[in-house]
Amino acid sequence: xxxxMEIVDLLDRSEAIGQMIMDSDVMDHYQETKRQLESDEEAxxxxxxxxxxxxxxxxxxxxxxxHPDYNDIMKKVRSVKREMDMHEKVVQFKKAxxxxxxxxxxxxxxxxxxxxxxxxxxxxxxxxxxxxxxGSGGGCGCAS
Numbered sequence: 726x727x728x729x730m731e732i733v734d735l736l737d738r739s740e741a742i743g744q745m746i747m748d749s750d751v752m753d754h755y756q757e758t759k760r761q762l763e764s765d766e767e768a769x770x771x772x773x774x775x776x777x778x779x780x781x782x783x784x785x786x787x788x789x790x791x792h793p794d795y796n797d798i799m800k801k802v803r804s805v806k807r808e809m810d811m812h813e814k815v816v817q818f819k820k821a822x823x824x825x826x827x828x829x830x831x832x833x834x835x836x837x838x839x840x841x842x843x844x845x846x847x848x849x850x851x852x853x854x855x856x857x858x859x860g861s862g863g864g865c866g867c868a869s
Contacts, residue, residue: 742832742836746828746829746832751821751828752825752828754821755821755822755824755825758814758817758818759818761814761818762814762815762817765812765814767812768809768814771805771812771815772809772815774805774809775805775809778798778801779802781794781798781801782798782799782802785798830846830847830848833846833847834846834848
């Protein structure tokens with residue numbers, strides 16, 4: 726029975742941490758930039774255009790360089806993505822998104838390291854980062 730009460734207490738505390746994150750200034754800023762992005766018609770048009778060309782890109786990827794429209798689609802994808810990424814509302818939203826990710830990473834690290842310094846924690850949106858070394862993606866280096 727004691728183990729069950731401990732688990733219930735831990736769940737209550739984790740819900741409290743989650744609520745604190747949801748009530749944070751970082752999350753408020755994220756929600757506001759998301760609302761602004763969703764209400765901006767120009768930004769939404771750019772996002773729709775990007776999603777449309779992305780579908781074409783995925784179709785081209787099945788055949789690779791042998792697809793007759795490969796070069797054209799590749800240029801369009803880069804151009805449309807750059808145009809979308811340069812829109813002020815998209816820039817602000819992505820910045821707010823990174824701030825939320827950083828907060829979640831810090832909370833995860835704090836919780837994990839309170840248990841043991843040996844626990845691997847997600848950092849910068851990566852699944853696992855033990856500090857230094859090379860991952861399967863070929864990216865080598867140390868996290869700060």
